[in-house]
Amino acid sequence: MNETDYEQAVNSLYEGLYRFAYSLAGNADDAAELTQETFARLLVKGGQLRDQSKVKGWLFTTLYRIFLGWKRRETSLPHYEIASVESELPPVTPEMVDKLQNEAVSESLLEVEERYRVPLALYYFENHSYAEIAAMLDIPIGTLMSRLSRGKEMMRKSLAAKSIGAERKIISITDSTRRKSP
């Protein structure tokens, strides 16, 4: 891979790759290391990629495989479980998402089980198509549809729970103020 192609790949893809890495690892240090190792592999093996239009898919697939390799070797990476949420949660709305802190939104993604989180992250970051995601994860399209749907449902339950939590905090302050009034 020549210098221009490599720089172009870094410029156009590193942000999406880093966000995907963060969604897998759950912390900034591991996400940066995953991104670096992925691009290092591109430098080593990029010459074997005959079709330059496939660089994007290759990078995301490689990053995911490196992550899986880490997971097999290490047990120290954080494991996120979906937070227990009440079954009667209201459907999440764009307004509810707007009221949440940025961190709460990324936490909601990280709380989704990994098998649902990975396709969801690929869908949200860099706008991968269903066919690209299915190819990267090597799963049938039907399975991908189910995982995307389930992943969105899990993330939205978490967002709704966080949204209600945020509202409750505001209500409790107002209520306590009212109680003190004569």
Added chain:
Amino acid sequence: MNNQEAKLILQAYRPNGQDASDPFFAEALEQTRRDPELQKWFAEETVLNNRVQARLEGAILIPSGLKADLLALQKTVRPARWWFQPMKLAAAAVILVSLGAIFLLLPQKSTQLSSFRETMAQSSTQTQEHVVFESHDIAKIQQWLQSRNMGTNFDLPTALQAGIAQGCRVVDWNGHQATMICFMVNGEHMDLFVMDRAGLPAFPDNGATQFASANGVMTAMWANGGKVYLLTGRDKELLQKVLQQT
């Protein structure tokens, strides 16, 4: 196809319309046109997806030195020679080198090219005083630019000529001045920047277009007739489509 099946398929539909012509979604999209309840669900789903996507991108901040570290890897990582070392050794070397790079390499100074691209992309995403002179009339825009000693003898891509100009301004970069003209093309916001190639002599005038994202937008850059052109837009596909019509 019932509504449940249509919803399952439409969960994978990308909200920016990239999948509009994909036959995989055709039946489900047709179902939304027939069923008002499904149509309402799909509209809400699209808005929600857009919102979550935007918030996620804002939530995960990119480390400031990461890009420079990645570019610097070129100086330390070399392609493996298959006859020289076994695969495992190569993989171990890559891991060691990339780990070392994190700690040892200092961020590299941005190249002139990426500096130009970043500055123009920032101007393109600037919402306050996005244009200084507002007009839909390209002739008036030319007059305004000429009154500020900006050359207007450059080629507008055909697709932009068919779009609606919104206005213009002059952007300073490293002592050079670039013309910016803002367009709406089929509902898509795009900005065209033109600068004398003397400001970026290293940029190759070989007819090739370089695509790169900067500051949250995609940029396409090419040189022609002593000018450097940079076009910004939502994504690479859109820019390629616009430039193919030239």
